Amino acid sequence: MDFADAVEQHFPGSLDEGRFVEQTREVLGPFGFTAANTLAIVGVCRDELCRTLRLAVQRAWGEAFDITSLAGMVNCGHTGLKAAHRHAPIEEGRERYVYIVMAHIGIGEGGELGHSRRAGRPGLSSACGALSGVLAELQSGRVDTVLHWDDIEQSLLRRRLIDRLPWGATPNLAELTHTAHTLVREELEELIAVAADASKADYAIFTGIQIHGLNGEQLSWIHRPYAMVEGKRQELASKLTA
Numbered sequence: 316m317d318f319a320d321a322v323e324q325h326f327p328g329s330l331d332e333g334r335f336v337e338q339t340r341e342v343l344g345p346f347g348f349t350a351a352n353t354l355a356i357v358g359v360c361r362d363e364l365c366r367t368l369r370l371a372v373q374r375a376w377g378e379a380f381d382i383t384s385l386a387g388m389v390n391c392g393h394t395g396l397k398a399a400h401r402h403a404p405i406e407e408g409r410e411r412y413v414y415i416v417m418a419h420i421g422i423g424e425g426g427e428l429g430h431s432r433r434a435g436r437p438g439l440s441s442a443c444g445a446l447s448g449v450l451a452e453l454q455s456g457r458v459d460t461v462l463h464w465d466d467i468e469q470s471l472l473r474r475r476l477i478d479r480l481p482w483g484a485t486p487n488l489a490e491l492t493h494t495a496h497t498l499v500r501e502e503l504e505e506l507i508a509v510a511a512d513a514s515k516a517d518y519a520i521f522t523g524i525q526i527h528g529l530n531g532e533q534l535s536w537i538h539r540p541y542a543m544v545e546g547k548r549q550e551l552a553s554k555l556t557a
């Protein structure tokens with residue numbers, strides 16, 4: 316097992332991150348989205364390893380509205396999303412948004428889940444640290460489900476994950492990261508249903524998992540991307556290529 320084997324096993328079909336982000340613009344061009352008429356809304360984990368995606372989005376789409384939170388969770392609420400929408404360009408009465416929101420994981424050279432390396436720190440570190448923390452609690456048999464106001468993002472992450480896991484389950488970190496992604500996507504879609512008005516806005520959704528290798532690899536596993544154009548859903552998965 317090496318890095319590539321682990322990616323293929325847990326995150327099949329992953330794309331080079333830079334190439335993926337370039338393609339978000341290429342596949343949306345025919346639907347009328349351009350960097351000039353679209354606002355990107357990006358959410359990743361607070362981890363500095365995740366910044367590569369934000370920079371790639373900035374290169375492709377310009378300055379993005381940031382909904383970043385621990386583990387990539389969507390905590391901005393409909394207030395945050397409505398604020399983003401009010402910042403979007405208006406072209407001939409129409410607004411356009413592209414949401415790119417991702418959970419993340421590090422993978423070691425031997426396929427070890429959660430391994431990452433930090434500049435200036437000896438040894439290995441974990442990514443996603445927030446998810447690794449929840450996993451450690453699951454493995455210990457005791458998970459703190461209290462909502463701590465002085466640790467709000469991690470408290471919410473724990474509670475949402477616990478809600479989704481079968482009773483007594485101890486997933487591996489790849490499985491927990493997929494569960495985190497499911498939560499990210501559902502929360503985003505629920506907020507969009509409240510905050511976006513399809514009669515005046517077109518939008519596209521790209522959610523998935525950022526994968527970091529120890530040797531600088533940055534990959535993106537993308538789950539069923541789509542655009543809503545004039546209120547009609549357009550599937551985009553088959554348009555993304557490696």
Ligand SMILES: [Zn+2]
Nearest residue numbers: 360362443444
């Ligand atoms: Zn993280």
